Amino acid sequence: MDELNHFARVFKCVVIATLAPVIFTAFVTIPVALERHPGEHAGETTAQAGQMAGPSRG
Numbered sequence: 471m472d473e474l475n476h477f478a479r480v481f482k483c484v485v486i487a488t489l490a491p492v493i494f495t496a497f498v499t500i501p502v503a504l505e506r507h508p509g510e511h512a513g514e515t516t517a518q519a520g521q522m523a524g525p526s527r528g
Contacts, residue, residue: 501507 506512
């Protein structure tokens, strides 16, 4: 049983270590490739999206 727990722990660490860079790369490169955030409309620029949010209080 101890060997099974060790295997499961090592397997989980390998899966997380493999998927972390893939997920990070996807979240970074998709907006760059689209030249916009996926939630924005295609014709809407970042400045226009910021204007819709209202004035910033700072």
